[in-house]
Amino acid sequence: MERTGHTKVAIVGAGHGGHALLDLLHRVPSIEIVGIADRNPAAPGLQRARELRIPIIAEVPDLIGNHGASLIMDVTDDPEMETYLHAHRPPTTDILNGSSSRLVWELVQHEFKLEAELLQSEKLAGIGSFAAGIAHDINNPLQLILGLAENLAEERNLTAVHEQANEIIEAVKRTSAICRDLTRYSRRASPHEDVLVPVNGKLDEALRIARYASSFHDIEMIKQYQPSAAVTGNPDELLHVFVNLITNAVHAMEQAGGRLTIETSVLNGQVGVRISDTGCGIAPDKIPEIFEPFFTTKSPGKGTGLGLYNVKTIVDKMHGVIAVDSQIEKGTTFILTFPKGEPTGQEGLS
Amino acid sequence: MSEFKSGSFIGGETCEGRVLVVDDEPDIRKVVKMTLQKAGYEVLEAENGEKAIEVINSGENRLLLDVVICDIRMPKINGAEAVAYFRNNYPHVPLIVLTGFPDTDMATSFLRQGVVDYLVKPVEGEKLRAAVARAMEQRELARL
Numbered sequence: 001m002e003r004t005g006h007t008k009v010a011i012v013g014a015g016h017g018g019h020a021l022l023d024l025l026h027r028v029p030s031i032e033i034v035g036i037a038d039r040n041p042a043a044p045g046l047q048r049a050r051e052l053r054i055p056i057i058a059e060v061p062d063l064i065g066n067h068g069a070s071l072i073m074d075v076t077d078d079p080e081m082e083t084y085l086h087a088h089r090p091p092t093t094d095i096l097n098g099s100s101s102r103l104v105w106e107l108v109q110h111e112f113k114l115e116a117e118l119l120q121s122e123k124l125a126g127i128g129s130f131a132a133g134i135a136h137d138i139n140n141p142l143q144l145i146l147g148l149a150e151n152l153a154e155e156r157n158l159t160a161v162h163e164q165a166n167e168i169i170e171a172v173k174r175t176s177a178i179c180r181d182l183t184r185y186s187r188r189a190s191p192h193e194d195v196l197v198p199v200n201g202k203l204d205e206a207l208r209i210a211r212y213a214s215s216f217h218d219i220e221m222i223k224q225y226q227p228s229a230a231v232t233g234n235p236d237e238l239l240h241v242f243v244n245l246i247t248n249a250v251h252a253m254e255q256a257g258g259r260l261t262i263e264t265s266v267l268n269g270q271v272g273v274r275i276s277d278t279g280c281g282i283a284p285d286k287i288p289e290i291f292e293p294f295f296t297t298k299s300p301g302k303g304t305g306l307g308l309y310n311v312k313t314i315v316d317k318m319h320g321v322i323a324v325d326s327q328i329e330k331g332t333t334f335i336l337t338f339p340k341g342e343p344t345g346q347e348g349l350s
Numbered sequence: 351m352s353e354f355k356s357g358s359f360i361g362g363e364t365c366e367g368r369v370l371v372v373d374d375e376p377d378i379r380k381v382v383k384m385t386l387q388k389a390g391y392e393v394l395e396a397e398n399g400e401k402a403i404e405v406i407n408s409g410e411n412r413l414l415l416d417v418v419i420c421d422i423r424m425p426k427i428n429g430a431e432a433v434a435y436f437r438n439n440y441p442h443v444p445l446i447v448l449t450g451f452p453d454t455d456m457a458t459s460f461l462r463q464g465v466v467d468y469l470v471k472p473v474e475g476e477k478l479r480a481a482v483a484r485a486m487e488q489r490e491l492a493r494l
Binding site for chain 2: 217
């Protein structure tokens with residue numbers, strides 16, 4: 001067996017098991033996936049392999065014999081395949097199948113569950129910092145409502161009564177919209193809910209939520225939206241990505257104010273989202289670390305260090321790419337690129 | 351120095367005093383004004399700390415402004431900065447903080463700086479008028 005520090009994995013079977021394995025293993029730097037094979041050309045894992053640029057090998061003998069695999073992972077759950085692989089594997093290659101393969105499958109599923117938990121707990125930790133913003137946005141309309149209602153108790157001019165009653169109704173609507181936004185944001189992202197999501201609407205929703213987490217007072221806002229920008233993914237998770245990036249951008253400009261620019265574009269079958277600030281920037285030596293779990297520049301108790309890690313996890317899952325361009329004291333731009341979402345008949349309810 | 355009491359400068363109408371309301375929300379300025387005008391106060395408005403400082407430094411306000419009611423979470427110069435400015439430059443003008451976010455630490459720090467009252471929105475008209483009346487008493491004492 002080659003001991004280069006790399007495990008070279010060949011995956012046999014591209015059903016849901018193979019698909020999940022690809023999603024997990026391709027993110028581990030010490031694992032190289034040398035190829036995947038499945039008899040069924042429409043297997044979901046093969047599509048995922050194409051997106052991840054992992055070689056699809058038509059025949060199992062070719063996959064196990066000619067691609068330098070040190071480990072064959074058989075997720076077909078097919079006894080014939082098990083027998084075949086044991087008989088034909090190269091002598092230096094290990095096989096994972098049968099109950100050990102099922103064990104791995106269970107661990108993979110467990111890992112995805114933990115990932116979802118991590119996302120949820122980071123989100124809930126962040127909501128604590130919304131308290132001041134929420135209190136401000138609820139108590140202001142309440143003050144208006146109370147003031148008007150006190151006045152109405154004595155108001156004799158009927159036109160004024162009508163006007164003020166309408167003002168109260170509008171203020172109540174504004175207040176209930178706050179609760180609607182927040183409950184949508186705080187709910188657990190429902191799994192496997194990939195739908196077509198209009199990006200611009202999600203960005204606007206994220207902006208409303210980010211206002212609770214940070215002060216937009218001295219920030220100039222520029223939006224340049226391409227109307228048809230839509231991607232395929234989980235709307236709740238995409239919202240979380242945008243809230244995170246916008247909040248970071250605004251925090252970076254906390255000291256001196258600045259300009260927040262949000263752009264969307266559609267080009268060559270790809271949807272681009274750029275979120276730029278003119279804030280403090282990220283030191284060049286820190287940039288490689290920003291997507292690592294528990295990396296934070298915020299003071300203890302202010303950030304979980306999981307924000308950008310979760311952002312990257314979600315973007316990866318949506319088959320997208322995230323890049324960052326930053327200069328100290330000039331600002332930071334996050335550039336996200338997703339495959340353009342095609343209508344599936346299931347429109348994302350944004 | 352009782353001749354500086356603003357009431358005596360506003361001819362004809364009864365004027366209980368001149369109050370400056372500092373809040374970035376026009377709705378809040380409107381209802382606070384409505385509430386205080388009913389009690390006979392003259393109400394000036396400013397949308398942030400910077401404007402508030404402009405107002406207090408303009409013309410007769412330097413002498414005639416009696417009470418400032420100030421929000422905290424505002425753009426430009428925020429409420430905390432404005433409060434510090436007023437305390438340093440116009441220590442005789444009583445301040446009332448009217449905020450949407452109850453924060454005990456902040457309240458303590460403001461009261462220590464000599465703020466008359468720390469009110470949390472939504473506040474009843476009666477309570478607000480009582481706070482302004484208390485502030486007016488302080489203002490009168492400062493004039494003696």
